[in-house]
Amino acid sequence: xxxxxTEFLIAALGGSISGSxxxxxxxxxxxxxxxxxxxxxxxxxxxxxxxxxATVHWRIAQADFWRxxxxxEARDAYDRKRDAVRDRLYQVPNWQESPTILNTLYGLxxxxxxxxxxxxxxxxxRLTAQFNPVYAGAMKDIHRANMEILRADPEEYWRxxxxxxxx
Numbered sequence: 001x002x003x004x005x006t007e008f009l010i011a012a013l014g015g016s017i018s019g020s021x022x023x024x025x026x027x028x029x030x031x032x033x034x035x036x037x038x039x040x041x042x043x044x045x046x047x048x049x050x051x052x053x054a055t056v057h058w059r060i061a062q063a064d065f066w067r068x069x070x071x072x073e074a075r076d077a078y079d080r081k082r083d084a085v086r087d088r089l090y091q092v093p094n095w096q097e098s099p100t101i102l103n104t105l106y107g108l109x110x111x112x113x114x115x116x117x118x119x120x121x122x123x124x125x126r127l128t129a130q131f132n133p134v135y136a137g138a139m140k141d142i143h144r145a146n147m148e149i150l151r152a153d154p155e156e157y158w159r160x161x162x163x164x165x166x167x
Contacts, residue, residue, distance in 0.1 A: 039092050040131075046088050047127035050101060051139065053081035054120035057113070064113035082106065097127065 059074035082105040089098050103109070104123050110116040121143065128136035150157040 039095075042088050042092050043095065043097075043127075044131040046085055046092070046101065047124065047131050049081055049085045049088070050105075050120065050127055051124035053078060053085060053105060054117060054124045056081050057117050057120055061113040061117035070113075101127075 056074070056077045060070040060078055063070035063074070085101060085105060089095070089101060092098065100123065104116065104119045110119070125136055125140055128139065146157070149160070
Protein backbone atom coordinates (compact mmCIF):
# COMPACT_ATOMS: atom_id res chain seq x y z
CA UNK A 1 0.00 0.00 0.00
CA UNK A 2 1.38 3.39 -0.89
CA UNK A 3 1.45 6.43 1.31
CA UNK A 4 -1.39 8.04 -0.65
CA UNK A 5 -3.63 5.00 -0.29
CA THR A 6 -2.93 4.88 3.45
CA GLU A 7 -3.67 8.59 3.79
CA PHE A 8 -6.87 8.11 1.82
CA LEU A 9 -7.98 5.25 4.08
CA ILE A 10 -7.19 7.25 7.22
CA ALA A 11 -9.09 10.26 5.88
CA ALA A 12 -12.07 8.11 4.87
CA LEU A 13 -12.13 6.34 8.23
CA GLY A 14 -11.81 9.63 10.09
CA GLY A 15 -14.63 11.16 8.05
CA SER A 16 -16.81 8.16 8.69
CA ILE A 17 -16.20 8.29 12.43
CA SER A 18 -16.77 12.05 12.66
CA GLY A 19 -19.93 11.69 10.54
CA SER A 20 -21.22 9.03 12.92
CA UNK A 21 -20.48 11.24 15.92
CA UNK A 22 -22.30 14.20 14.34
CA UNK A 23 -25.31 12.00 13.49
CA UNK A 24 -25.39 10.60 17.03
CA UNK A 25 -25.24 14.13 18.53
CA UNK A 26 -28.03 15.33 16.24
CA UNK A 27 -30.21 12.39 17.26
CA UNK A 28 -29.51 12.96 20.95
CA UNK A 29 -30.36 16.66 20.68
CA UNK A 30 -33.55 15.90 18.77
CA UNK A 31 -34.68 13.40 21.41
CA UNK A 32 -33.94 15.92 24.15
CA UNK A 33 -35.95 18.58 22.30
CA UNK A 34 -38.87 16.15 21.79
CA UNK A 35 -38.83 15.27 25.50
CA UNK A 36 -38.85 18.96 26.42
CA UNK A 37 -41.83 19.57 24.10
CA UNK A 38 -43.68 16.62 25.64
CA UNK A 39 -43.04 17.93 29.17
CA UNK A 40 -44.24 21.41 28.21
CA UNK A 41 -47.37 19.91 26.61
CA UNK A 42 -48.06 17.90 29.76
CA UNK A 43 -47.52 20.97 31.96
CA UNK A 44 -50.00 22.95 29.85
CA UNK A 45 -52.52 20.09 30.11
CA UNK A 46 -52.01 19.99 33.87
CA UNK A 47 -52.63 23.73 34.11
CA UNK A 48 -55.92 23.34 32.24
CA UNK A 49 -56.93 20.32 34.34
CA UNK A 50 -56.20 22.21 37.58
CA UNK A 51 -58.43 25.00 36.29
CA UNK A 52 -61.17 22.47 35.52
CA UNK A 53 -60.70 20.85 38.94
CA ALA A 54 -61.17 24.25 40.59
CA THR A 55 -64.42 24.74 38.69
CA VAL A 56 -65.69 21.26 39.56
CA HIS A 57 -64.60 21.68 43.18
CA TRP A 58 -66.83 24.76 43.55
CA ARG A 59 -69.79 22.45 44.24
CA ILE A 60 -67.90 20.75 47.04
CA ALA A 61 -66.87 24.11 48.52
CA GLN A 62 -70.44 25.36 48.31
CA ALA A 63 -71.77 22.31 50.14
CA ASP A 64 -69.07 22.63 52.78
CA PHE A 65 -69.96 26.29 53.25
CA TRP A 66 -73.53 25.28 54.02
CA ARG A 67 -72.24 22.43 56.21
CA UNK A 68 -73.67 19.79 53.91
CA UNK A 69 -72.20 16.79 52.16
CA UNK A 70 -71.45 17.46 48.50
CA UNK A 71 -73.29 15.29 46.00
CA UNK A 72 -71.67 12.05 44.92
CA GLU A 73 -71.60 13.37 41.35
CA ALA A 74 -69.61 16.46 42.42
CA ARG A 75 -67.16 14.38 44.45
CA ASP A 76 -66.73 11.87 41.62
CA ALA A 77 -66.16 14.63 39.07
CA TYR A 78 -63.52 16.22 41.32
CA ASP A 79 -61.86 12.83 41.89
CA ARG A 80 -61.65 12.24 38.13
CA LYS A 81 -60.07 15.67 37.53
CA ARG A 82 -57.50 15.41 40.29
CA ASP A 83 -56.61 11.84 39.27
CA ALA A 84 -56.07 13.04 35.69
CA VAL A 85 -53.75 15.74 37.05
CA ARG A 86 -51.88 13.20 39.18
CA ASP A 87 -51.44 10.83 36.23
CA ARG A 88 -49.92 13.59 34.10
CA LEU A 89 -47.76 14.90 36.94
CA TYR A 90 -46.22 11.48 37.27
CA GLN A 91 -44.91 11.87 33.70
CA VAL A 92 -43.26 15.25 34.38
CA PRO A 93 -39.98 14.77 36.24
CA ASN A 94 -38.59 17.40 38.59
CA TRP A 95 -41.30 20.03 38.09
CA GLN A 96 -41.14 22.33 41.09
CA GLU A 97 -44.90 22.96 40.95
CA SER A 98 -45.71 19.27 41.55
CA PRO A 99 -45.74 19.33 45.38
CA THR A 100 -47.95 22.43 45.46
CA ILE A 101 -50.36 20.98 42.93
CA LEU A 102 -50.62 17.64 44.71
CA ASN A 103 -51.04 19.23 48.13
CA THR A 104 -53.74 21.56 46.85
CA LEU A 105 -55.66 18.71 45.23
CA TYR A 106 -55.18 15.98 47.86
CA GLY A 107 -53.90 17.56 51.08
CA LEU A 108 -56.06 17.55 54.18
CA UNK A 109 -54.50 20.74 55.53
CA UNK A 110 -57.42 22.90 54.42
CA UNK A 111 -59.81 23.58 57.26
CA UNK A 112 -62.59 24.48 54.84
CA UNK A 113 -63.17 23.43 51.27
CA UNK A 114 -63.70 27.09 50.39
CA UNK A 115 -60.03 27.60 51.36
CA UNK A 116 -59.02 24.76 49.05
CA UNK A 117 -61.17 26.24 46.29
CA UNK A 118 -59.49 29.62 46.61
CA UNK A 119 -56.09 27.90 46.53
CA UNK A 120 -57.12 25.89 43.46
CA UNK A 121 -58.29 29.00 41.61
CA UNK A 122 -55.09 30.86 42.51
CA UNK A 123 -52.96 27.92 41.41
CA UNK A 124 -54.92 27.57 38.17
CA UNK A 125 -54.49 31.28 37.40
CA ARG A 126 -50.75 31.12 38.02
CA LEU A 127 -50.22 27.94 35.99
CA THR A 128 -52.34 28.95 33.02
CA ALA A 129 -50.66 32.36 32.93
CA GLN A 130 -47.36 30.55 32.29
CA PHE A 131 -48.68 28.65 29.28
CA ASN A 132 -51.49 30.79 27.90
CA PRO A 133 -51.62 34.31 29.34
CA VAL A 134 -54.56 35.42 27.17
CA TYR A 135 -56.67 32.46 28.29
CA ALA A 136 -55.66 33.02 31.92
CA GLY A 137 -56.61 36.68 31.77
CA ALA A 138 -59.98 35.94 30.18
CA MET A 139 -60.81 33.22 32.73
CA LYS A 140 -59.79 35.50 35.60
CA ASP A 141 -62.11 38.24 34.30
CA ILE A 142 -64.97 35.76 33.85
CA HIS A 143 -64.49 34.35 37.35
CA ARG A 144 -64.37 37.84 38.85
CA ALA A 145 -67.58 38.86 37.03
CA ASN A 146 -69.32 35.65 38.08
CA MET A 147 -68.37 36.22 41.73
CA GLU A 148 -69.75 39.77 41.54
CA ILE A 149 -73.09 38.35 40.36
CA LEU A 150 -72.99 35.78 43.17
CA ARG A 151 -72.33 38.44 45.81
CA ALA A 152 -75.00 40.79 44.44
CA ASP A 153 -77.76 38.23 43.86
CA PRO A 154 -77.06 34.59 44.78
CA GLU A 155 -80.40 33.36 43.43
CA GLU A 156 -79.74 34.95 40.05
CA TYR A 157 -76.24 33.50 39.99
CA TRP A 158 -77.53 29.98 40.63
CA ARG A 159 -80.37 30.40 38.13
CA UNK A 160 -77.82 31.27 35.43
CA UNK A 161 -75.31 28.69 36.64
CA UNK A 162 -77.79 25.79 36.58
CA UNK A 163 -78.43 26.44 32.86
CA UNK A 164 -74.79 25.67 32.07
CA UNK A 165 -73.78 22.99 34.57
CA UNK A 166 -74.62 19.32 34.59
CA UNK A 167 -73.35 18.52 38.08
